[in-house]
Amino acid sequence: MGGHRVRPWLWMLPLGAVLLLVFVYPLIEIVRVSFTDASLVAGEPYSYTVSAYRSVAAGQDFADILRITFLFVLFSVVFQLLLGLAIALLVDTARRRGLRGAMVTRTVVLTAWAIPGVVIGVIWRMLYQEGPSGILNYLLGLVGLPGQEFLSDPDAALVSVTVANVWRGTALSMILMYAGLQTVPRDLLEAARIDGAGVLQSFRAVTFPVLLPLIAIDLVTITVETFNTFDMVIALTEGGPGTATQVLALGVYDQMFNQLAFGRGAAMSVVLLLINLVMVGVYFRYTARREAIT
Incomplete structure (x- = not known):
């Protein structure tokens, strides 16, 4: 029998090769x-050389991209978490x-999660279209408000892209939070109500501690996903007006395929990789510390 036993690592060879x-x-x-000055010019x-990293570190354009990216990520993650939790509770x-209507609501929210990012960018570009023919500007006109420059004003464009990304990402947060709510012990909630605890007190004492591990997973997941956002932004604004909505992933694309600076684009992509690794490392450290406590 022992001669016919197949070692487990043999089954992993095809996957490892891929x-x-x-x-x-x-x-x-x-x-x-990234450690070269390579260009895509034939x-x-x-x-x-390390000139690509020096250029990235000293470049004002990269500093602006980081500022735009962190604002985009910060507000996207905060509102995705809050709205996802609120919808899940409702x-x-x-x-x-x-x-x-509970089933219908879940289906509608999940639809946003299933739609590809490029399609979402096209949909929101139609909504944000400026002039009387734009859907949102038409609705504003119905209530007597002036039309807005959603995509041509630099500050408004970043807000508009963030709103679209929040709408897109809230679904994932809602899915995770709703799954977590199904694990909350109902007997503990009933006991809290009998003891006179209100809705907020019950949430803080019973529901929130159960959801905390899922909130950590959701936080890391949507942060990494938002840092890597590319398809929706390029379909919605292409990084414009100017570079007002050029997030880091789009900046890497621009350096490589528009500016043809392959080395500098690779250096920027390494920075993006390091940011993602830091986020994952923080999560693993949190889970290890939590497991040590429990």
Whole structure:
């Protein structure tokens, strides 16, 4: 029998080969190219140097991209968490009370999660279209308000992109929070009510501690996803007006395929990778500390 036993690592070889080919090798190449002055201009030679990183560190354009990205991520994550939790609480309360529409609400919210980012960008571009033909400006006109420059004003454009991203990402937060609410012990909630605890007190003492691990997972997930947002932004604003909505992932694309600065674009992509690794590292440290306490 022992001679016919198949070692487990043999089953992992095909998967390992695929991961090396499509993930590890390109990652190593990006890091390698980031230490060059390579350009996508045909036939142009390159040399190994750290000039790309120096250019990124000293460049005002990169500082502006980081500022735009962090504002975009900060407000997107905060509102996705809050709205996702609020919708999950409402849907869970409606379900427990047998109210109609809970299933429809969940379906509508999940629809935003299923729509591709490019399609979402196109949809919101139609909503934000300026002039009387724009849907939002038409609605504003019905209530006597002036039309807004949603995408042509730099400050308004960043707010508009953030709103679209919040609408897109709230669904994932709602899914995680709703799943967490199903694990809250109902007997503890009943005991809290018998002891005279109000809705907010019950949430703080019973519901929130149960949801805290899921909130941590959701926080890391949507933060990493928002840092990597590309498809929706390029379909909605293409980074404009000017560079007002050029987030980091879009900045990498612009450097590589518009400016043809392959080395500098690779260096920016390494910075994006490091940010993602820091977020994942913070999450693993949090979970390890929580497991040590429990």
